[in-house]
Amino acid sequence: MRIGEVSDLSGVSVRMLRHYDRTGLLSPSQRTSTDYRDYSPADLGRLFRIEALRPLGLTLAEVGDALDDPTMDAATVLDRLRQETRDRIHAEQELLAHLTEVSDTGPATWEDALRVTAMLTALREGSSRQRQAAALQATAFPTQDQQPVAALVASYLEEPDENAAGALRWALVRAGEDAVPALTAHADGPEKVQRRIVETLAGIDGEESTAALKRFLHDAPEIAAPATLALARRSVHTTELISALVRMVAAGTRDTDAADALGRITTEHVPPEPVITALLAAAENAPTPVRLRIVQALGDLPDAGTALGRFTADPDPTIARTAGYLLDR
Incomplete structure (x- = not known):
């Protein structure tokens, strides 16, 4: 069978068939009297086996070994090819993610693209000092939405140096609500990550951050407390928020700040009665330290005289004296 016929039958180009011949992978069994390649049915069968193995990622040399050495460990070779393929896919995914990050900033010029690329390199591969410098240089971006926010968030949440973390947090606060989705994507992370997320969200105004x-x-008190206080400083005075502030008072978790927030809310935004009721409910059968903190919180609320009067007969003398003092002010 002449080379052109083999090419038509197999779909393998004449050029590739000649390459197989030069490398010794597939040489025709015979030649014609005029020295043309003449392929036998056995040669054609070997060609089909070659083409079946090539899509697995084998080199031509490995294809030849697989066909010529029946003892070759196919499982080991296939496992290696699988790992090499996984590595290539991972590298391609990283490249795609990098290109997407640069593209998402909407660079108008190559200078913009280079600026984003330089920041990404500093954030991922630089020292803490370089990451801090990259965050501070964010002001060089023409607009805030041209910052690589996701990379800033990832770097900030992992940053071990507090100075660099502060600079990164400042850059994210400056980015505003554009940073909120990237931050909340990590909301189920460890406590340190959650704390940093809350600290940043507290500095960002807007409905999404709220x-x-x-x-x-x-969440855990160490996380819930700063989130609660941040919400209390905004125009968010729901029953859920008031309950969270009362829990902070009862638990002794930044209870002074929580009591101040309740006092401010009842003075400026909501009637004091629901807050007083919630505090009294928390004091019911509570230990002495809890009752004392609740009495002190009641002292910051308007119209809390009747509630404080209940504690003037408290079996603990410190609570009774504190309630009496607050009533007489």
């Missing part, structure tokens, strides 16, 4: 802060109200 909604994001609300999801931390029922």
Whole structure:
């Protein structure tokens, strides 16, 4: 069978068939009287086996070994090819993610693209000092939405140096609500990560950051407390928020700040009665330290005289004296 016929039958180009011949992978069994390649049915069968193995990622030399050495460990070779393929896919995914980050900043010029690339390199591969410098240089971006926010968030949440972390947090606060989705994507992370997220959200004004802060109200006290206080400083005075502040008072978690927030809320925004009721409910059958903190919190509320009067007969003399003092002020 002449080379052109083999090419038509197999779909392998004449050029590739000649390459197979030169490398010794597939040489025709015979030649014609005029020295043309003449392929036998056995040669054609070997060609089909070659083409079946090539899509697995084998080199031509490995294809030849697989066909010529029946003892070759196919499982080991296939496992290696699988790992090499995974490595290539991972590298391609990293490249795609990098290109996407640069593209998402909407660079108008190559200078813009180079600026973003330089920042990404500093954030991922630089020292803490370089990451801090990259965050401070964010002001060089023509607009805030041209900052690589996701990379800033990832670097900030992992940054071990507090000075660099502060600079990164400042850059994210400056980015505003554009940073909120990237921050909340890590909301289920460890406590240190959650604390940094809350600290940043507290500095960002807007509906999205407020909604994001609300999801931390029922978290661990170290996380819930700053989120609660940040919400209290905004025009968010829901029953859920008031309950969270009361829990802080009862638990002794930044209770002075929580009591101040309740006092401010009842003075400026909501009637004091629901807050007083919630505090009295928390004091019911509570230990002495809890009752004392609640009495002190009641002292910051308007119209709390009747509630304080209940504690003037408290079995603990310190609580009774404190309630009496607050009533006489």
